[in-house]
Amino acid sequence: MxxxxxxxxxxxxxxxxLTREEWLEARRQGIGGSDAAIVMEESPWKTKADLYxxxxxxxxxxxxxxWVQKEIGKLLEPLIARIFEKKTGxxxxxxxxxxxxxxxxxxxxxxxxxxQFDDGTYGILECKHTERYNLGEWENDSxxxxxxxxxxxxMSVLNLDKLYFACLYGNSENDFLRxxxxxxxxxxQQLILEELDFxxxxxxxxxxxxxxxxxxxxxxSLRRRYRGNADADAIKLTQPEAQMLLEALELKKQKSELEKxxxxxxxxxKHCYVPIMDRMGDSCKAVYDMGDGKxxxxxxxxxxxxxxxxxxxxxxxxxxxxxxxxKYVTDSAYRRFxxxxxxxxxxxxxxxxxxxx
Numbered sequence: 001m002x003x004x005x006x007x008x009x010x011x012x013x014x015x016x017x018l019t020r021e022e023w024l025e026a027r028r029q030g031i032g033g034s035d036a037a038i039v040m041e042e043s044p045w046k047t048k049a050d051l052y053x054x055x056x057x058x059x060x061x062x063x064x065x066x067w068v069q070k071e072i073g074k075l076l077e078p079l080i081a082r083i084f085e086k087k088t089g090x091x092x093x094x095x096x097x098x099x100x101x102x103x104x105x106x107x108x109x110x111x112x113x114x115x116q117f118d119d120g121t122y123g124i125l126e127c128k129h130t131e132r133y134n135l136g137e138w139e140n141d142s143x144x145x146x147x148x149x150x151x152x153x154x155m156s157v158l159n160l161d162k163l164y165f166a167c168l169y170g171n172s173e174n175d176f177l178r179x180x181x182x183x184x185x186x187x188x189q190q191l192i193l194e195e196l197d198f199x200x201x202x203x204x205x206x207x208x209x210x211x212x213x214x215x216x217x218x219x220x221s222l223r224r225r226y227r228g229n230a231d232a233d234a235i236k237l238t239q240p241e242a243q244m245l246l247e248a249l250e251l252k253k254q255k256s257e258l259e260k261x262x263x264x265x266x267x268x269x270k271h272c273y274v275p276i277m278d279r280m281g282d283s284c285k286a287v288y289d290m291g292d293g294k295x296x297x298x299x300x301x302x303x304x305x306x307x308x309x310x311x312x313x314x315x316x317x318x319x320x321x322x323x324x325x326x327k328y329v330t331d332s333a334y335r336r337f338x339x340x341x342x343x344x345x346x347x348x349x350x351x352x353x354x355x356x357x
Contacts, residue, residue, distance in 0.1 A: 012098040030108035036153040037146035041213030048209040080127035084166040091116040106199040109157035123162035143179045
């Protein structure tokens with residue numbers, strides 16, 4: 001696909017001059033880079049239904065969720081950019097503009113930095129922060145796929161062919177990753193079509209999209225949106241809805257049977273362990289030569305320790321050290337969804353008639 005000749009529209013010259021509410025309202029005018037993975041149902045955090053509510057200004061206020069992690073990411077951006085600049089020698093250009101695609105105006109971009117290369121061309125720099133236990137997502141010179149989609153979105157809006165991700169995962173400049181991403185026109189076209197469909201058929205028509213993608217994200221979304229009202233009237237289910245719940249009951253029954261089998265197998269496994277553990281005594285290792293010159297069977301029984309707080313000790317903590325308890329122990333309110341087949345109570349008139357007879 002040949003590169004089109006266009007320049008992005010500068011929608012807002014300097015986003016740092018906006019209040020948080022003004023910035024959020026500006027983001028609602030289109031689909032941003034961090035929204036791309038949500039539209040493609042590849043986001044680890046949100047569903048298309050969440051994004052739909054956000055674009056209409058109807059999303060529940062979740063400012064307090066992971067706010068420390070978000071703040072750390074923002075605060076570290078300049079440092080990550082400096083490390084990247086030092087390691088590559090590229091010139092980093094700070095930009096606070098919000099850009100808009102001139103052909104697809106629903107596509108907007110609020111990038112971290114521009115990169116000016118030695119030949120005078122430009123690229124994009126996205127700064128990321130993660131923990132060491134997430135490094136598996138960055139293996140084999142790749143980055144998490146939701147970042148790939150974000151990068152494709154940004155390159156499309158700004159009409160640039162090069163993008164780097166810079167990621168810090170520790171407190172040293174050596175705890176640092178950089179990943180290069182070239183423009184992928186096939187992925188970009190797929191992304192544009194999905195974003196166009198989402199914007200035109202859901203946001204502009206004010207029609208909520210169906211839940212899709214990861215089920216756990218859908219459940220988390222519903223729990224955020226609906227807190228529960230014990231005084232609300234019961235909902236009358238349709239026959240297809242009832243059929244879905246009956247299917248769930250059947251699946252639960254199958255799961256219960258499988259769990260019984262797992263429990264039986266666990267018991268058999270432990271039964272095999274008992275005499276070996278007795279033979280080992282205080283020894284931490286037992287071996288058996290398989291006789292093929294290649295393998296040996298190894299059993300280990302190593303000591304470990306862990307710190308736990310029992311329910312009894314929690315009560316004691318609340319009783320004797322209430323200030324500490326209040327500071328470190330939180331109560332989590334939640335709604336539990338359950339399905340049962342119950343015997344319906346007989347109508348009062350029918351019961352009276354039976355008694356009279």
